[in-house]
Amino acid sequence: MAALSYRSEALLKTLIERYISDGQPVGSRTLAKQAGLELSPATVRNVMADLEELGLISSPHTSAGRVPTARGYRVFVDSLIKVRPLNVTELRHIEGELGASQDPQQLVETASALLSQVTRLAGLVMAPKAEQAVFRQIEFLTLSANRILVILITLDGRVHNRIIQAERAYSAAELVEASNYFNRAFAGMSLTDVKSALLAEMQRDSEAMQAAVRIAMDMARGIFAHEPGEGAELVVKGEANLLNIPELGDVHKLRKLLDAFSTKHDLLLLLDQCMRVNGVQIFIGQESGYLALEECSVVTAPYRVDGQVVGTLGVIGPTRMAYDQVIAIVDVTARLLGGALSADGRA
Amino acid sequence: MAALSYRSEALLKTLIERYISDGQPVGSRTLAKQAGLELSPATVRNVMADLEELGLISSPHTSAGRVPTARGYRVFVDSLIKVRPLNVTELRHIEGELGASQDPQQLVETASALLSQVTRLAGLVMAPKAEQAVFRQIEFLTLSANRILVILITLDGRVHNRIIQAERAYSAAELVEASNYFNRAFAGMSLTDVKSALLAEMQRDSEAMQAAVRIAMDMARGIFAHEPGEGAELVVKGEANLLNIPELGDVHKLRKLLDAFSTKHDLLLLLDQCMRVNGVQIFIGQESGYLALEECSVVTAPYRVDGQVVGTLGVIGPTRMAYDQVIAIVDVTARLLGGALSADGRA
DNA sequence: TTTAGCACTCGACCTCAAAGAGTGCTAAAT
DNA sequence: ATTTAGCACTCTTTGAGGTCGAGTGCTAAA
CATH class of the missing domain: 1.10.10.10 (Winged helix-like DNA-binding domain superfamily/Winged helix DNA-binding domain)
Incomplete structure (x- = not known):
């Protein structure tokens, strides 16, 4: 042009x-x-x-x-545009809220609530991807004959749990052995690496495997049987803010938007793309490629823990939004959330 | 009259x-x-x-x-009114969905989604109260010097975790000892009982206490420092359904309603009341006592696990709703959710 | 006690006119 | 060659006036 x-x-x-x-x-x-x-x-x-x-x-x-x-x-x-830096009060507010907790799950919630509160739009935070988290410890608990509760703890302090249906009943001793094997072999590896290590293990001659290892493999099938993208979790807050915006007065459009929020699938895809880009990114109207977001803009930024991008956050609102402020807010929140999550797990 | x-x-x-x-x-x-x-x-x-x-x-x-x-x-x-029983297809559908999972957290989500789907209103499920759940096992994990991740597992297979700020640093051995104490002393007790047992323990001469017990006490302070009502968790699904209802065309009212959904506080109070009542209960318009629910009706029913009421579920919609069907749906869903949760943890 | 009849009220909907905002074009001014 | 004043034109908004239809309450007859 x-x-x-x-x-x-x-x-x-x-x-x-x-x-x-x-x-x-x-x-x-x-x-x-x-x-x-x-x-x-x-x-x-x-x-x-x-x-x-x-x-x-x-x-x-x-x-x-x-x-x-x-x-x-x-x-x-x-x-x-000339980005307008936050005023001190707002900055303090965000810092304060994000400093209050140390639970990563809690922090993600808070960040989303903050985004929506400060921008008066809807806040989005994609929680750190489970695959990138670092394995720390695993526990197996028998719930009933074949049903086993698996608790996986990652280094960042998050707890993931799921119930798996085992092929046969395992004794408590077997389970202890299996978890020992996991904890010994995989501590400090990222979950992705754990996954591929397990896969490699399975390729080998299974005759030679120890019983414990074999059981561990069995477990693993259940644990890592996530669909792609399901590892990510999206926290949306302040949907109600979208009611105020006259551009979406058309109830039908609003409805589609709220549906997109509850499905979350498309939004996750969009936020996932943003992980690969550095800094604040803006999608205006149809640029996002999703129909439900027709009259909307999305402002996103990835956030880092220890220099590593682990997730994305942002806001969604009408194309007519105060970009100069929103950009600053999203940027700052991303930094502060990253910081709060990094502080975790250390002194 | x-x-x-x-x-x-x-x-x-x-x-x-x-x-x-x-x-x-x-x-x-x-x-x-x-x-x-x-x-x-x-x-x-x-x-x-x-x-x-x-x-x-x-x-x-x-x-x-x-x-x-x-x-x-x-x-x-x-x-x-003459309550209209569900047709077989719907019944099958609900049974099918609630039979598909065994994870209690998952089941609660599904139930809420089902309620909203079938009634085309907003679905509410108050998750089983943590206090009533039965203690099964506890684990302590050091995240950093004074920060300890506590993982509490209840008999129904739910995993509760929180991070506590300890008064001093504990060695791994101390933590193991503390968790052993917990697991030995409290297995099979309800969390409420655990709480009062702990309180009683603290009353006694603390000089005489063993080190492990003292540490356990320390932990307990952090774990059970919930505000009342915070133990409960509310799952709302299908808020978007409320957009369709012309009675709430007034954006302002709708806004108040959605705000009530995100605060959840008032709704929890309301659902909590319903636990004490047997069977389906209906609040029409202002009867609920909450302003935000002015033009709305709420239909609720408690659900039981092993004969014990553990939570409430229901729907919320305009006063003009098909009560005859909604009542049946809420009733059935409560029974089936209770059933699905009871089946858990056994053969 | 029920019903037919009737005057009346009130919102929904249409039309029409006037007012106001803002445009594009043309021709004059710089 | 720009910039500007002037002007005709278009299109929305607003409000007034009018008609229509739905539904009521009342009265008097069945």
Whole structure:
């Protein structure tokens, strides 16, 4: 796209800012006054016509002003926006809340609640992926003849548990032996590595295997029989904030959105993509590729524990949102959550 | 209240049924036809006037028909309604879903999802109260110097974990000893009993206590430092269903309702009350005593594990709901969830 | 006690006109 | 070559006025 003249940019910027702040289509008269350039409405109208031709703004009908299009917002966030750093009170607030707990599960919840609270949008946090967590300890407990409760503890202090249906009944002694084997062989490995180590083990001649190992293999089948993506967990908070936004007044769209929240599948996919990208990322309108998010924007950032990206968080709201603030909030929250999780497990 | 004549009852019943099924105020003409009594609209009008005087129905404005009031619904569900048993397909469906898992946490989620799915309202399940669960085993794990991960497993196969801040650092050996003490002393007791046993223990001369016991006491302080009511966990599903109901078209009310869902506090209180009552219970409109539930009704039923009431479940929806079906669904789901949870932990 | 008849009320819906906002185009001004 | 004033035009919003239909309450007759 050809570079915009300084004037076009300035006008586009003010138009979008104005529209974000009061939600009304912006007319040439208003814009001329607001922009601070000494221009007449007529001149502004010419520029607006150009911007419309470029697909950056559009007009709901003849006698309304102009509103930004998705492409307009794109240009805005890419090159026009000036991110506004959080004020100290807010920062303190977030720090305080995230410092209050040390339970990683709790922290993830808190972070999501914070995001929704501070931005007044819906908060999303994808919990650290289980596969990346480091194996620490495993326990097997017999619930009934063939049903065994497996408790897997990872280094970050998270506890994962599931019930598996065993092929045959195991004695308590057998289970102790099996868990000993696990704990000895895999401590300190990431779960992904544990998985592949187990797989490799199974390839070998099973005749030669010790009983304990064989039982462990049996268990493993049950434990790691996750569907892909199921290892991730999504925490959504503040859905109710989306009720306020008039763009979604259309009940049908809102419904689709809330359904997406309860399914979580699509959102997880989206957040998962963001893990591979560095820093804050923004999806405007259809850019996310999911229909349910049509009128929405998603602002995300990955968060790191000990330098390693382990998850993503963000917010979701109407395309018309205060990007300058939201970007800062998401960014800061990602850092602080990462920090809080890193502090865990150490002194 | 004076007993209603047969005719009044019949007309009230038909009026409410009609209103529930199509949501429009019901006029005398329609009602006369529908009721099956050979009455003229004029007669029906007289009866309606009486019912209005009794506060059972009311008219939105002069030239609309009548709609039931909360009191009207009350009479309806108390003495007029004929509960309609589920059809076989639905029953099979619920049985199937609740039979598929054995994980109690999972079962609670499923039950809530089922309730919302089948009734097309919002489903609520209050998970079995932790205090009533039976102690089975406890494990202590050092996360860092003073931070200890406590994993508490109850007989029903649920895993509760929390991180506590210890007063001083404990060695691994000390922790093993402490957990041994716990497991030996408390296996098979309900958590409430464990709590009071611990309290009693603390009363005694602490000089005489063994080191292990003293440490265990220390732990206990952290573990059982729940606020009352926090032991309970509420699972809400299908909030999105509430978007469809025109009575809540008023965005403001809907907002309050969704906020109540995320706070969960009031709802827990309400469900908690229901544990003490036998069978299905219905709160219509303001009867629940919570403002946020103004235009809503809540239908609940406690569920039992081994004859013991351990939790409550139900649905929440507009006062205008198909009570005859909803009651049956809630009732059945409570039984089946109880059954599924009871089957757990045994052969 | 029930019913037919009737006047009356009130919301839903339509149309019409006026007002207001904002545009695009043209022609003059810089 | 830009910029601007002027103006005709378009389209939404608002409110007034009017009709229609649904449903009521009352009265008087059955």
